[in-house]
Amino acid sequence: KNEVEQSPQNLTAQEGEFITINCSYSVGISALHWLQQHPGGGIVSLFMLSSGKKKHGRLIATINIQEKHSSLHITASHPRDSAVYICAVGVGGTSYGKLTFGQGTILTVHP
């Protein structure tokens, strides 16, 4: 079992729909990251969370430390949101700096 599990693996939506991507982890963490990767390679850091909720534009990220669960929401989705969304956790201790990644969620938003 992977330490970081994402669901769904693939997600298709129509423009304007509300989207949720989930991430569960099995280890104690120092922080959880949501990343976006477009075709061609570049990765963008969307959020870093250690508690509560963060919002940036149409993106909202939440984390529940007790349940070891995080969600990434996209409101009013748009075709330009099509990308791979990756959840990653930092575990601290002697592994400070190391991120453990989920397998990613491939999001396709159709016009």
Add this chain to the structure above:
Amino acid sequence: DTEVTQTPKHLVMGMTNKKSLKCEQHMGHRAMYWYKQKAKKPPELMFVYSYEKLSINESVPSRFSPECPNSSLLNLHLHALQPEDSALYLCASSQGIYQPQHFGDGTRLSIL
């Protein structure tokens, strides 16, 4: 435009060649990272430098040799690579090892 610049963007090399990948950032970040990413897989951490010192080596084969000449620059020296080393190599930096990481666009490496 990303704030972490990687060169070259593409590299094709033979198994006996020696080449280097370069990563540069001018954000004053003190932590820098190398990742390897195979198609349709998440990135795998290779090395972490903190304050120009190697702090994590994820048991990477010695044919990959990292170097951090100064706080802005990170190199990855390649020698005698294998075809399975073909991948996207990503560099990242962060203000500290507990801060969000900023990624470059990567170098797509093909080993013939």
